Amino acid sequence: MEEPVADKPVVLLVDDETSILNSLRRLLRNQPYEVLLAESGAQALEVLEQRPVSLVISDARMPNMDGATLLAHIHQRFPATLRILLTGYADMDTIAKAINDGQIHRYISKPWNDEELLVTLRQALAYQHSESERRRLEQLAQTQNQQLKALNASLEQRVAARTAELQQTADMLDLAYEELKRSYVTGTEVFSLLANLRLPKAKQTNRQVIELIRVCCTRHRLDEGRSRDLTMAAALYNIGKMSWSDSMLTCPADLLPHTERDLYRAYPKHSESLVMTLEPMKEAARIILHHQERWDGSGFPGRLKGEAIPQDARWLKLAVDFIELQRGLILERQMNSDEALVYIRRYAGKLYDPGLVEDFVKVCAEFLSDVTLADPTVKVLSTRDLAGGMVLARNLNADNGMLLLNAGKVLSAALVDKLIAFEEMEGGKYSVFVKAPEELVLPAVAQTTA
Structure with a gap:
């Protein structure tokens, strides 16, 4: 049965003597309890079956069903109802039975003290209320x-589902962003071609610089992001020149x-300022800004020196200068690819990172079929180091661009003397690419020495 829920605690008094019941009822008349009476154990159980009761006070000695037996039944059937035994001093066996079988809350001796009985009731009902509240709270x-x-x-399921949705969205955004960055690369290349x-046509450089940079990236296995930044920098490195006059655009830098x-x-800074506002091009803009710095600190715009120059900017300078030397945009005379590489070698440690130059020569040999400098049988000599029997590996041009000798020409001692004389007359200094097998070089050297 459910615990008592009445507004006032319900107290059931059980005794076979009417006088005792009346006496107890009078004692409780002014107390905040609802008082019920029963003259036998059976009648008490009937009352309990009909309504909830907070507390039962039962006399120990009753015919048919004594108090201990009644309280044992109540404990089994109505455990939430508190049980108090009213007994005389001689009823110790009954008390023991009530304690063991009925799990009584207290027992009160006859004759009772009214005040003690009332205190016992208040304490018992307060305990019952606290226990009921504890069970309710539990x-x-x-x-x-x-x-x-x-x-x-x-919530975990919803969070997991939402997390999966967000991850899917993030993955899609990452893919979209990567596609956007790839689109930027394509866009920069298209724009560079338009700017060119x-x-x-003979002065256009961007397409060749882009292709050369791509070979550098592949050879050195640069990651996708770094390769993309370098490629975009190669496409737009000279966009800051577009405001120049036509004559300045085609004039060699040294003239x-x-x-x-x-x-x-100022052109690297102008080029950087044009592209730096685009988020995917921030690193490319930094490469562009510093691609004209020099290893010895004499470059521009920041006069950075050595390792302070971003490495990718050092690569871009090598590629730009290699192509622009061949287009006549740095020196008055347009060089061929081998001459441009000789120039770069000559200025390693001054203009260029000396740790990158030889690797760059190998990259150029992979990039261009006409580069012979990477061939170990090809030597670059001055006219005074030439000897009869050597074979030209490349065309030899004068400083004004005039063709002097074709590739494949076998040099004689007389021809070497003429080249020296022509060089002195022009006031130039030629770099001659020759193949010099030992069987050709040694006799010629011996003859010259003689």
Whole structure:
């Protein structure tokens, strides 16, 4: 049966003597209890079957069913109802039975003290109320814990589902961003080709610089992000030149008048400022800004020196200078690829990172079929180091571009003397690419020495 829930505690008095019941009822008349009476154990059980009772006070000695037996039944059938035994001093066996079988809360001796009895009742009912409240709170806590567990499980499922959705969205955004960055690479290359239309075909550089940088990236197994940044930098490194006059665009850097030198030295900064606002191009912009720095610190715009120059900017400078030397945009004379590499070797440690130069020569040999400098049988000599029997590996041009000798020409001692004389007359200095097998070089050297 459920615990008593009445507004006032219900107290059931059980005794076979009417006078005792009346006496107890009078004692409890002014107390905040609802008082019920029963004259036997059987009648008391009937009352309990009909309604909840907070506390039972039963006399120990009653016919048919004594108090201990009644309280034992109540303990089994109505355990929430408190049980108090009213007994005489000689009823110790009954008391023991009530304690053991009925699990009574207290026992009160006859004759009782009214005040002590009232205190006992108040304490018993207060204890019952606290226990009832404790059980209610425990049940509430269990219910709330179960609801919380269910809520947590549901929340975890929703969080997991939402996390999966967010991850899927993030993955899609990453793919979209990667595609956007790849689109930027394509876009920069297209734009560089459009910008190059301002230049004569013989002076256009961007396509070759891009392709050379791609070979560098592949050879050194650079990751996708770094390769992309370098490629975009190669495409737009000279976009800051587009505001120049046509004559300045095609003029070799070493022939620019003094009034235009400051504008020339400002072009990396102008190029950087045009692309740095685009988020995917921030690193490319940094490479562009520093691609004209020099290893010895004499470059521009920051006069950075050595390792302070970003490595990718050092690679870009090698590629840009290699192509621009061949287009006549640095020196007056247009060089061939081998001559450009000789120039780069000559200025390793001054203009270029000495640790990258030889590797760059190998990259160029892979990139261009006409590079012979990587061939160990090809030597680059001055005219005074030439000897009869050597074979030209490349065409030999004068500083003004005039063809002097074709590749494949076998040099004689007389021809070497003529080259020396022509060089002195022009005031130039030629770099001659020759193949010099030992069987050809040694006799010629011996003859010259003789």
